[in-house]
Amino acid sequence: MSNDGVGLRAVMRSVAFLTAGALAVPALAGCSSEDTASKPLAEQDIAPAARDQVADGGTLHWAVDALPETLNTFQADANATTTTVAQAVLPSMYRLDANGRPQVNPDYLESAKVVETEPKQVVLYKLNQQAVWSDGREIGAADFAAQWRALSGKDSAYWTARNAGYERIEKIERGANDLEVRVTFARPYADWRSLFSPLYPKDVMGTPDSFNDSARKKLKVTAGPFRLKKVDRKDGEVTLARSERWWGHPAKLDEIVLTAVPRDERTGALAAGDVDLAEIDPESLGRITLAARAGAKTGSTPLAGPGGLSAHGSGSNLGAAAALRSWAVAHEDGEEAADDEAGAGKKKREAALAYERQQTALKGFEVRRSLEPAYTQLALNGASGPLADERVRRAVARALDRKALAKAVLTPLGLPAEPVGSHLALSGQDAYADNSGALGGQDTEGAEALLADAGWVHGGPVKKENGEKAEEGEKADKGEKAAGAEGEKSGGTSEKESEKKSEKSRKKSDKESEKSEKSKKESREKSDNEDPADDDSADSEDDKGDKGDDKQYANKLAQGGAPAGAYAPKGTPAPAAAATKVLAKNGKALALRFVLPSGPGSETLRTVAGRISSMLAKVGIRTEISKVSDESYFKDHIASGQYDLALYSWPASAFPATDARPIFAKPVPAADGSLNVEQNYTRVGTDQVDQLFDEAVTTLDASESRSLIRKADSRIWAAAGSIPLYQRPQLTAARKNLVNAGAFGFQTPVYEDMGFLRKGAKPASGPSGN
Template sequence: MRSVAFLTAGALAVPLLGACSEEDPAGKPVAGQDIAPADRDLIADGGTLRWAVDAVPETLNTFQADADAATSRVAGAVLPSMYRLDAGGRPRRNADYLESAKVVDREPKQVVLYKLNQQAVWSDGREIGAADFVAQWRALSGKDSAYWTARNAGYERIEKIERGDNDLEVRVTFARPYADWKSLFSPLYPKQVMGTPDSFNDGARRKLKVTAGPFALKEVDRKDGEVTLTRNARWWGRPAKLSELVLRAVPRKDRAKALADGKVDIAEVDAVQAQRVIAAGRDSETASGRPKGRAGGPANGRGLASPGGERTPAKELRSWAIAHGSDEEAADKETSARKKRRKAVAAHAAEQSALRGFEIRRSLEPAYTQLALNGFDGPLADERVRRALARALDRKELATLVLAPLGLPAEPVGSHLALAGQPAYADSSGALGDQDTEEARALLADAGWEQGAPLKKQEKKQEKKQEKEKKAAGSEKKKDGKGEGAEGDGTSVVDEDNKSKVKAEKKDGEDQDGEDQDGEGKEREGKVDEAQRLAQDGKKFKPGGAPGAYAPKGTRAPSGGAGGAGGPRGPLAKNGKPLTLRFVLPSGPGTESLRAVGERIAKMLDRIGVRADITKVADESYFKDHIANGQYDLALYSWPASAYPATDARPIYAKPVPAADGSLSVEQNYTRVGTDQVDQLFDQAIATLDESETRSLIRKADARIWAAAGSIPLYQRPQLVAARTSLANVGAFGFETPVYEDMGFLKKDAKGAKGAKASGSPMPEKD
């Protein structure tokens, strides 16, 4: 199965179908690519580009279960692909391999005729041809269990593959109609890889002896964590500008340092590291008298997590006094600590200076973050409760929280099955309805959840215990001004890493529904301040700053007691049990914004009487042990957008069915919510060869997925890439398939589309 759920990994970019007019609901991509485009004649010949990846790929076979983003990057540079995406998210025939491809027969069987580029050859000199197509089909058809394949979507529908009128033609006959036939044979592996189970299962994991791209695989060095690609001498297309492309494994938390140390030239980074690069660039511009660059970060590094940045003059004075005091033991300790701080500050300053040679290129990934609601059992098994939670969410506010501080358009995603600009996209969220707190409360009441319903004795004891903990936590927060969790929302935050629990206390000056009496001016100011603060370090919200927490002018005084606006005084209850849901979130570095979004969602749910107990878990167990196993009520995770939703999205939204052993087979539907009607629409879409009809069926399926409220798309994921200013045609690609042969370093004094100048040699020294 092609789709992969992830938190921080890059999305899988695959070709799209069809085209649309300005009136088409697909529209245009919300954000364009940002790759510092430059003509090839402005790029120096030669050089080594070192590109950060999460890890050296476990396999070089993209059709195996442990393939990852680095696997796809290698395949994109060294193997044929029949179709690729342009910057606008539209498919383009890859002329380097394919002269044409079209459906030549529909009855009695669908037949697709491929005409290959007559110059296309493998690195061993053999022509790319029907034998390679046949070998890949047989390996991925699912008929031979000796092949350890992770997916075979589409290949199982092929009946036969034959040579056409000549060696350059390949005829593919389908046993059943297949709308997504363009998804096949991308990438295409040589018959030497696909020909036998052994070569497929093991041979292609560590090496690819035969390739056919602008680059060839030179070496996989697991000890040093590098994959080296070199220019392919037999490449018939435009020659690669780079001599070498090195993929180097660098943990995401260490990427700013790796950039500063010259270990990599380009790396995808998180928001905090991006702010460091932006601040370094601004410092450089200020020093040189140049105008400031693009918006997107605090000037002069304000708010960045630098060593000693949190120390006040009072603390420094106290430190000096201790270091020069009469207590020799304390003075020695403080003197040593001061030296360490000075050393750390100097190292940080040196890194900032080195980061001046980089810039941030930003776009939106072809992937979106969603709120998943586990409908297997418990309160969320009731569709009315799921719909109520969905209606309580302000998706625009959540998108703004994450994207606006990064200088990216904050548009909520309106489809589960495509993103704006993709042919199948249409905003179908109207099938569920806009944010409406009163409607959410009405749905919960209809489901039997009532305010002030009697609680069981055990639940009452638990409530009293929680109140005591809340007061204790509040006292601690007043002492030091700090606290863990979503402030002011009454939610519980549990950290499984240290087994500590802190209860958030209502903020001073707010009623229980978060209403502030200071008016609209402070609301607007609070929104801006908090959005900027989130982008910098993901810290919790301060009193008076939570966006959306103020009643508009003219709102009647609350009539429902302390709950505000008629709101509940506490969680709703049914059959003696409160409406409390376990909200699972990751705890690792780089997921700060995800946790901030989760805390904001918990606050929104609290307003309708739903308590969300936030549980923070280690990243490595987050998906495997909680999402996939159904050990959650609410969770946040991302799905990559597919160009072929009829094929790729079906297992994500298919109705779970009982397995032979009595368990529930969910495929990739981790919310356990599905309907027969959605399944039928997917089946019709995949068997329809009329592209406009396929799009229509996909949009109908999406509307029904919205209505079932098993998952709520929130926002498209940001894509932030730090790159040397001298690099061209590489960065935040958005929808585009990277064009590896055009990447390179600008010639000295050459300017790209953004006016970036090359800084010194086009080939940075290799460390």
């Protein structure tokens, strides 16, 4: 559900990322000279173990979303795998601790501090005297200078994706000796710690040709616990091997193999033994949880993979009939359908047995869970239409119950469900403060008052296309049909399949409701098939769900925490109560186009969107759901402004004054007459916010900079261009004997400590999986 790596700053701030897989790399937490009361909402979960408990050798097979298009993190097409490789093989001056705060990385840096502020800011880096490149050359000022020149923005021949901070440098010199580097800034720069992480050798950064091409497919010279061995695009693998020239603690693993595995294929890859570590979606979490429970009930020993299958080849503790029943239930066909499986055909029986083999193999895994350093937000496009009016945007925000949305996604996953209170930081980061009070919490009456003030009134006349007036009910019905047509157009075949599945679920619910006698289990299932968006009590019942009911729990997890039916499929008529609240202004109904990705990894987004739509309907705002392909969602809709409402995520940054400014900068007209929005895809910004960012990035007083960032966040809340909802969950399936790896949370992975437990050893106490 997230990307695998955590970089010191966002590698691609120009691209947001989706639930199905990150399109940007989360950045690190803020840095200051003093601690604050803020703590991460969830600890990292990596099965920590001391190095002497970790076996020497072995290969870690790690699933990633895609192979890197480039190995240069400063190029526009860098991705999460690019960052993972860079973290393992290249120098980084800082790394994060478990609380999300950058610390000097002693493997490369003895110290770094501001030694002069007048007349210019000067930072002195003292390097580790053992730090050398894999070709034997010392890491030094020449490498720092080459990277500065490449990223300064002064030479357009370098195809760089970003240069923030580097453009403020005036010069870089050798210090008192070869181990010292003096960096002089032309203008004060508070976020100087963001620079030179990662650091590439001068051979890569020295010329435009080498920068643009030499590091795209290979890295000849490295300086980390691992080296790049090969990139195999045919097999979809990147192999990292233990570096013989590494001066720090030697890597425990012989190799790390990063394998591109689609999200919806990872359960099978885990069960087949093809991967040992993989971020997964809630559906896979449900299956691994059920496998663990089955193992606990039977007392069976968890198997390492398909090699542990039984003599009959199934590796299952169940007979053929029980396997068919388990498979049918897991595929949401219900107990009654499972009874009918007795006469199932050969293909169904084979599928059921394959499912049971997978479940047996999955007993060798556990799910490690934390929260990503990233948050999901509701974006409101303020460029035109009803949302160009700040009052309407604020009404949308006031209609939302952010706590309920966070609970729907996170509580069933065993994670703390706290709404995010800042656009610029997350709990645990120095700059974090809950500034949502600048906009206010959920308030239906307040939202309706704002809409009325903006001229949107109940029962207002709505013009037909021919100019005649339409009755309100007629308009509502027509609008819902239009919304369904839009969904049909954008959803294609997958939409039809989704509708059939939803219709099947509704028929099942109707059938169950006709029965007078129900067991406790059937009652819970029926409850999960009702939309709780109209009844706040439903959320609390979800939270109390009996996890002993395997089917009910697995289904809830597969829904991303939301009960089935919470997302109304295309064409579903609005509730009668909602139809009576249609608002109109100047002959036009208040309807917002809600654009969503349609891919299999975006179920959680669609569930959240369904709940949001229900909340907005209560104040008279209709939403027209439009599903588009994952490939076009961001580029063709979010970045181009073809939406009213949308859900996507931003990484939290260690350096918000630098990295967040373009996301919230006020759009300005470009020379060609277009609007330059930088990365502000909501098109909402103010001069005051821009000024606060400018002040925060130039002050060297950490406390003052933090105060300015928080003020900027309050102004961003008040403008209501985007509404942070919840911190993204991070679910990672790991082989049970794999340690020092999993859901990393804020902390930078320590690649040299990853490995498999020695025989008889146990991981240290700490957060565990299932």
